[in-house]
Amino acid sequence: MAKQLAVSGLDHAAFVVRDLAESKRWYEKMFGFTALDPNAGPASPYIGNATTRLALLEANEERAYITPANQGPRACHIAFGANAETFLAYQSQLTDAGTKYEMLVHSDCQSIYFSDPDGYLLEVTTYEIDKLG
Template identity: 35%
Template sequence: MLSGINHITLAVSDLNVSFDFYVGTLGFTPEAKWASGAYLSSGGFWLCLALDKPAAGNDGTHYAFSVSGEAFDVFAERLRSSGITEWKINKSEGKSVYFLDPDGHKLEIHDGDLKSRLSACLAEPYEGMEFY
């Protein structure tokens, strides 16, 4: 039986550029780095950067990272001042910034959680939404 996400591996075209972005801009903790990859962590979350040929899609697939409500505005400004490209405008509950990493992977910072999202959806459900 599954118990949660183990880790996410992202294909990156330049390991040093991506390492600097995830560590320097997003604040991940470096755990290990080698010629073709790196292991990073953030709040118990494990991210692997793997040197490869990225092929980011044209759909809504993305990876969201939690940021507390108190820290959100400062962190969002830090991202924007670093020159990130925003790929989507937030239209859902809570504060979010949707942005691209150096290889075009779609990322998000969000200050809510599943509970806050479901509460908002109970108040204003999406078309055809069912709750369990």
């Protein structure tokens, strides 16, 4: 049997977005992400932080924008991990912003599901359920 290969982690997730500048602003505000290659200018698709990278690819003639709404509930999403304190802060931030979200308690974690401006489903999850109060 061949040796099982293991990846080191999620390198990046890529979303096709309607408006690159608008999406970058939203991710900067919601998650505190910044441009990962500031020298590349505003057309650079990569945004994130030291541990998380997103490639936001603007729709064009060669790259169609397909609405995520027809993919089914929670079928396709990106999950970001958080400690309990940060998890609760995201819940407050979403509430304060008037953003609709869904809370789910799983067997080993608790999650908040919400959508970005293009309708992509995002999740913030914590395994520190005992610290949520």
